[in-house]
Amino acid sequence: MRLRWMAVCGVAAVVAGAAITAAQGPKEIKVAIADAKGADVGTATFKTVKSGVQVKIALKGLAAGPHGVHIHQKPLCEGPAFTTAGGHFNPDGKKHGYQNAMGHHNGDMPDNLNVGADGKGSATFVLTSISLDPAAPNSLFLNGGTSIVVHEKADDEMTDPSGASGSRIACGVIKGQ
Ligand SMILES: [Cu+2]
Numbered sequence: 001m002r003l004r005w006m007a008v009c010g011v012a013a014v015v016a017g018a019a020i021t022a023a024q025g026p027k028e029i030k031v032a033i034a035d036a037k038g039a040d041v042g043t044a045t046f047k048t049v050k051s052g053v054q055v056k057i058a059l060k061g062l063a064a065g066p067h068g069v070h071i072h073q074k075p076l077c078e079g080p081a082f083t084t085a086g087g088h089f090n091p092d093g094k095k096h097g098y099q100n101a102m103g104h105h106n107g108d109m110p111d112n113l114n115v116g117a118d119g120k121g122s123a124t125f126v127l128t129s130i131s132l133d134p135a136a137p138n139s140l141f142l143n144g145g146t147s148i149v150v151h152e153k154a155d156d157e158m159t160d161p162s163g164a165s166g167s168r169i170a171c172g173v174i175k176g177q
């Protein structure tokens with residue numbers, strides 16, 4: 001009887017160990033976003049939640065209307081074109097957009113961010129295919145980090161590779177502590 005109890009206990013310990021590994025990495029990070037002139041246009045806050053990573057974006061000083069926002073693969077925001085950020089973060093090797101049958105990129109957002117007449121806009125999304133755990137294959141800290149990019153136009157959520165969202169107008173580097 002006593003032996004059996006100890007065996008059960010051993011299994012419980014292994015499961016607890018796996019849970020600790022999965023929870024590694026920062027719980028929350030805040031990323032500063034700047035436009036092509038280097039002016040502050042807001043922040044993105046990434047927080048580990050039960051189903052993935054919550055991304056809370058708060059922007060200011062932008063043209064009114066819908067803007068595509070994505071996580072791009074490199075931690076380099078060199079204005080004014082921000083091409084240094086590379087393509088969309090895509091370790092799973094899929095196509096662009098939530099409305100694309102072969103989508104979506106890990107770094108795609110399920111919707112656009114709407115900016116009002118006052119130049120301000122905010123949105124909160126939960127992305128299930130990214131992680132803040134540096135050891136995860138879909139970690140935002142993969143190969144030194146990633147970036148968050150705001151585009152000139154709306155993302156149609158289906159046209160590869162970038163949803164026809166036009167120029168990159170703002171960028172923020174996502175790096176580990
Ligand atoms: Cu983009």
Ligand SMILES: [Zn+2]
Binds near residue numbers: 095108
């Ligand atoms: Zn994409």
